[in-house]
Amino acid sequence: MIRIAQFSDLHYNAKNLVEADRCFSHAVDRAIALKVDAAVVSGDSTDHALDLHSPAAERLARNIRRLADHCPVLMLQGTFSHEPPGTLAMFRLLGGRYPVHVADRIEQVGLTTEGRWVASEAWCFTSLPAGLYALFSCVPTVNKAVVAATVGASLAAQAVGEHLALLLRGFAASNQVAHMQGLATIGVSHGTVFGCISEHGVPMAAFDHEFTTGALFGAQAQAFMLGHIHRHQVWENQTTALGGLAGHQCIAYPGSIGRFHYGEEGDKGFLLWEIAMDEVRFTLEPTPARRTINIVFEGKPDLEVLREAVLREDVAGAFVRVRWTVADEDRHEVNRAAIQKLLEGAAETQLEGRIVPVVRVRSAGISQLASLADKVRAWAKSTDAKPDPLLDCLQALASQTPEAIAERALCRTGTPAPAVTPDSTSISDAQCQSELVF
Numbered sequence: 012m013i014r015i016a017q018f019s020d021l022h023y024n025a026k027n028l029v030e031a032d033r034c035f036s037h038a039v040d041r042a043i044a045l046k047v048d049a050a051v052v053s054g055d056s057t058d059h060a061l062d063l064h065s066p067a068a069e070r071l072a073r074n075i076r077r078l079a080d081h082c083p084v085l086m087l088q089g090t091f092s093h094e095p096p097g098t099l100a101m102f103r104l105l106g107g108r109y110p111v112h113v114a115d116r117i118e119q120v121g122l123t124t125e126g127r128w129v130a131s132e133a134w135c136f137t138s139l140p141a142g143l144y145a146l147f148s149c150v151p152t153v154n155k156a157v158v159a160a161t162v163g164a165s166l167a168a169q170a171v172g173e174h175l176a177l178l179l180r181g182f183a184a185s186n187q188v189a190h191m192q193g194l195a196t197i198g199v200s201h202g203t204v205f206g207c208i209s210e211h212g213v214p215m216a217a218f219d220h221e222f223t224t225g226a227l228f229g230a231q232a233q234a235f236m237l238g239h240i241h242r243h244q245v246w247e248n249q250t251t252a253l254g255g256l257a258g259h260q261c262i263a264y265p266g267s268i269g270r271f272h273y274g275e276e277g278d279k280g281f282l283l284w285e286i287a288m289d290e291v292r293f294t295l296e297p298t299p300a301r302r303t304i305n306i307v308f309e310g311k312p313d314l315e316v317l318r319e320a321v322l323r324e325d326v327a328g329a330f331v332r333v334r335w336t337v338a339d340e341d342r343h344e345v346n347r348a349a350i351q352k353l354l355e356g357a358a359e360t361q362l363e364g365r366i367v368p369v370v371r372v373r374s375a376g377i378s379q380l381a382s383l384a385d386k387v388r389a390w391a392k393s394t395d396a397k398p399d400p401l402l403d404c405l406q407a408l409a410s411q412t413p414e415a416i417a418e419r420a421l422c423r424t425g426t427p428a429p430a431v432t433p434d435s436t437s438i439s440d441a442q443c444q445s446e447l448v449f
């Protein structure tokens with residue numbers, strides 16, 4: 012029986028540092044306490060290129076070193092945008108009691124009983140080295156650009172999937188031999204399994220995903236340790252697939268070590284794998300990931316509804332985001348201070364208002380018209396207004412003195428005609444009102 016801790020998607024960077032380091036430090040403590048035999052980090056140790064002097068680089072190295080002082084460590088190359096090629100090379104130099112092996116090419120790596128790593132020269136061993144007790148088949152992130160350069164961009168995505176399936180099947184023979192010799196057989200990769208569920212609860216079912224579960228089981232490894240998807244999930248195969256010797260097979264994503272975004276579902280943690288000759292199992296060891304609450308209002312935030320949500324969700328110590336969408340003219344009616352007050356006790360509050368701009372009808376070509384009367388007609392047409400009263404007002408403005416206009420308006424409002432009611436506005440009354448507006 013070998014016991015392996017699998018950590019994934021640590022995403023160390025300045026912004027995530029508190030969350031990543033609290034969770035990974037806890038996980039490393041726990042793995043050491045559990046006396047694991049080996050540790051695997053299945054990609055995305057960092058979130059983006061880190062400066063060597065950044066605190067995130069130092070904190071990550073410190074925890075990897077703590078692991079390496081306890082057991083052999085295998086780090087796999089993750090997504091290039093998160094972990095630029097070369098990032099992991101530094102970790103080979105950490106110099107703990109046990110070595111850190113960096114898998115940045117397709118290869119097989121054996122773990123010896125003395126806790127040393129032996130890598131295959133080619134993509135797989137032609138014959139297994141002596142003294143191994145576990146065999147790892149490593150498929151780091153595939154560079155789709157290289158595949159695209161060979162087969163063309165439009166075919167690249169599908170070609171990647173087909174080549175990976177072929178490659179994985181290619182590992183089957185050595186895994187069968189290893190299994191017969193009593194070695195634990197393990198696959199390690201970083202990518203998307205067709206049909207898996209993202210951390211936001213979205214099924215990933217496009218045809219450019221790297222793997223199918225069938226292709227992964229086809230490698231005939233007992234355990235397949237995956238990184239990339241931040242939500243923990245698992246697939247099991249109880250039958251002896253393809254007539255192979257693997258017996259019970261398991262594919263699993265531990266998910267990210269911490270909760271890095273709002274709206275991420277599910278528990279966070281690392282996997283404690285236990286692999287014996289005839290069984291493979293794991294448990295999710297939870298990390299103290301932060302609690303996030305995401306509150307969304309389709310319109311203006313309703314303080315009463317928010318108050319109820321706050322009571323129901325227990326915001327104390329949680330990271331809370333409130334989002335709303337309001338029209339431009341209502342933007343000042345959102346009471347941010349009152350929202351902030353309701354969320355007192357939260358570890359962090361993020362208020363995000365989306366303003367929908369007022370859309371006005373534009374009267375095309377209006378600026379080209381020569382006379383003001385023509386402009387009024389064009390405007391009336393595009394806004395569905397009656398032009399005649401407006402043109403009368405314009406005429407009055409052009410031909411009468413301001414005093415005369417004012418007098419006429421005052422005299423009308425002073426002595427309203429008894430026949431005119433608000434519901435039966437006469438034309439002259441409409442003219443009067445229009446004049447006032449003008």
Ligand SMILES: [Mn+2]
Pocket residue numbers: 020055093239240241
């Ligand atoms: Mn990731």
